[in-house]
Amino acid sequence: MGERLFDLIEELETPEDARPLAAVPRDRQIAVALTHERGADKAPVVVAQGYGAIAEKILRLAFEHDVKVRRDPDLAQVLMAVEMDQEIPVEAFAAVAEILSYVYLANNRLAEASGDAEAPDGPSGGLT
Numbered sequence: 307m308g309e310r311l312f313d314l315i316e317e318l319e320t321p322e323d324a325r326p327l328a329a330v331p332r333d334r335q336i337a338v339a340l341t342h343e344r345g346a347d348k349a350p351v352v353v354a355q356g357y358g359a360i361a362e363k364i365l366r367l368a369f370e371h372d373v374k375v376r377r378d379p380d381l382a383q384v385l386m387a388v389e390m391d392q393e394i395p396v397e398a399f400a401a402v403a404e405i406l407s408y409v410y411l412a413n414n415r416l417a418e419a420s421g422d423a424e425a426p427d428g429p430s431g432g433l434t
Contacts, residue, residue, distance in 0.1 A: 337361035338385040339368065340394065342406060349393040350402050355386055374409045 339354035341347075354364050368375050381401045388394055394402055 334358060335361045336379070336382050336386055337364040337368075338382050338388075339364055339373075340385070340402065347393070349399065350406065351393055352385060352388045352390055355388075355390065357386075374412055376405050376408070378405075 334357050336357040337355065337360070338352060340350040341353045342350040356364060365375065367373075378401065381398060384398050385394060
């Protein structure tokens, strides 16, 4: 899911969308998508990020694919400074761990409710 989402977001990027974080107004919508595979990744990795139209596209794709979304503007601002395909910074671990815990539990409940023998390997999550 992460690579496909990133590919779709990448198609929308324009030079204006690539402005540095300092140029992004605090009240403008931003979105960051993370991926993490238990046992494979040391830390969650940023797979998509953007603001304005890009953020809306990230959110639309997340909702279309039943990806869990959590609103946390402060954390999203921190994660916007992380380069694509890079692990999140240590300073964000506690907040992201809380989100991933929720996502793992939700995914396990969905798997149990649908009768799947195995729960998903990892969460798909995003921040707005």
